[in-house]
Amino acid sequence: MKHAQTPRIAVVGAGPAGIRAAQTLAAAGLVPVVIDEGARAGGQIYRRPPETFVRPPESLYGSEAAKAVALHATFDAMVRDGQVVHLPRSSVLAIGDGRLQVLGEDGCHWVAYDRLILATGATDRVAPVPGWESAGVYTLGAMQIALKAQAAALGRRIVLAGSGPLLTLLATQLVKMGAGVAAVLDTASLAQQAAGLPGLMARPVFAARGVAMRARLGRLYRAGGTVERIETDATGPVAVHWRDGRGRAQRTACDAVGLGWHLRAETQLADLAGCPFTYDAAWQQWLPRTDHMGRAGNGVYLAGDGLRLLGADGAEVSGRLAAAACLADLGRPSPDTTADLRRRATLARFAAGIARAFPWPADMVRRLPGETVVCRCESITAAQLREVVSYGGAEANRAKSLGRVGMGRCQGRYCQLAGAEIVAAAGGLEAAAAAGRLRSQAPVRPAPIGAFLGEEAIAK
Known part of the structure; x- marks a missing residue:
């Protein structure tokens, strides 16, 4: 049976989660658009060097070399065979009305989608x-x-x-x-x-x-x-x-x-896409909330460390699950997910052990000397942040508005978790969660003003 219209599916991120999601969609006959900030697919954990780099994979990835090489080969073959549309060196700046604003080497343009899989990964905490x-x-x-x-x-x-x-x-x-x-x-x-x-x-x-x-x-x-x-x-x-x-x-x-x-989940795009959030006490950070397959609602699916910090193997599993959920919701045949769901449960137990064994140093952060710079983008110190709380209250977004913490180039990626600890402590709150979560805003990456001139809408 032929479908009246081929759905437009965008995958943001070409790490293990994004690659496996794209592979699952391609196997079902769809051609997703894969948008990635890297020049070559692989993500952070399987980051690839320039093509002229001569070091063997074993020296780059250690015991995971074979897995990394296989993942790279899978994605490269899909691009070569026209099974995916790859937009490298491209950042998604904003989401709205079923479109992604994408900053590439030639400036900004819009990519329309019917379904969206966010595999945005994580950064250093x-x-x-x-x-x-x-x-x-x-x-x-x-x-x-x-x-x-x-x-x-x-x-x-x-x-x-x-x-x-x-x-x-x-x-x-x-x-x-x-x-x-x-x-x-x-x-x-x-x-x-x-x-x-x-x-x-x-x-x-x-x-x-x-x-x-x-x-x-x-x-x-x-x-x-x-x-x-x-x-x-x-x-x-x-x-x-x-x-x-x-x-x-x-x-x-x-x-x-x-x-x-350890890691901090990249959640800005999930926030802009309207995904609900919940505070994860084990990881001591706000994470998106989905069902067991990665559905976040409104045609949005999440996978990889941007959803749950399960590592590279967990990212592959969640990428397949999110794509399977997407196919099922489109009324198309989807693969059996029983084995992946069992595997994810094992990986979740391991991740819980990691979180417990290597905790976030909340007490160390709360006791920082006043002269310590908390927000490097805006040069806001711990003393200045505590002063803001004294007259503005212990709420993260209010502290941002009044004190500029989290307003710089990184949009709070490096300071919001520590900032929340300091705000909570200064306000007499026991947990950082009580200070709330910083709201994300576009553009989620720094972009030159000239990139917004003459934008073109493209639909893949």
């Missing part, structure tokens, strides 16, 4: 530290991108600080390539990490890999410490001041610092 606004201080993700894309270590004597699997993984990768790693400071104590073991044992092979990487770091790795400040001069970081698990003051000399506390 960063906690402010005195001195973090200095040049030479990066997120862990930024350091890993430089490593994968250019085989470059951002520093000669590097201190990595934060918590979560990426901290250990990046440290191991840097050490393997011969970079000068001075210390790996994990704010999660060994007791906290042990508390997450029941969940982590849902994937014992992955848990064992983490233990093996930790062992290779040896005395570089320190657990249960507190990062107090980054000492800097005119050229950048000079040292990191921290306290070990026994409270003893330590100073580690360095010329570069990487910070990161």
Whole structure:
């Protein structure tokens, strides 16, 4: 039976979730438009270097090399065979009236859709530290991108600080390539990490890999410490001041610092698309709410870390589920999802273990010295934010309106979680959730004014 009209389906993101969603749709005979900020598909976890890069996949992706290569090949074949329309180096700035405003290399244009799958992934979850606004201080993700894309270590004597699997993984990768790693400071104590073991044992092979990487770091790795400040001069970081698990003051000399506390879901587009949100106490952040297949309502589906922080394997699963839900809602044959639903349940138990083992350092953030810059875009300090709360109340959007925290280029990506902790603490609220959630607004990415001149509407 032929359908009267081929539905227009847009997929935002070409990481593991977006690729598997596109593959499922293509297998059903549809041709989705895949919009991605990267020059080549793969997302952050399977980020591809330039085509002229000669390092073997094993050096880029380690034990996941075969999986990454297969995923890349799958997407490239779909593009080559005309099964998907790929819009690389393109950012979605806004959503409205069944259209996406897309900023590409040739300026802005509009992409119309009947169904929308958002696979926007996640970014580093960063906690402010005195001195973090200095040049030479990066997120862990930024350091890993430089490593994968250019085989470059951002520093000669590097201190990595934060918590979560990426901290250990990046440290191991840097050490393997011969970079000068001075210390790996994990704010999660060994007791906290042990508390997450029941969940982590849902994937014992992955848990064992983490233990093996930790062992290779040896005395570089320190657990249960507190990062107090980054000492800097005119050229950048000079040292990191921290306290070990026994409270003893330590100073580690360095010329570069990487910070990161696992991940923060990219949810701005989900917000603009009208998706409902709920506060996830385990991850201590606001996440979109969907049904078990990723349906958010109004023809919008969510997949990957932008929905739930389940890692690369979980992203692939949720991408297939979202596409299957989309097909079912269109009245088209959809694949059996029984195995994927079971797999996702296992991955969710593992993710819960990660969240418990490597918690967000809420207490550390709430106690930040007043001079600490919280919002780097607008140079708003902790003291200024607390002052705003004293006369404006402990509500995140009011603090944004009155104090400009979260109004800069990053639109709160790096400061909103820490800002909510400080607002809540200053207002006497026990949990950051009580301070509310910052409302997203377009454009969700910085864009030149000239890009909005002469926009063209295109429908794929």
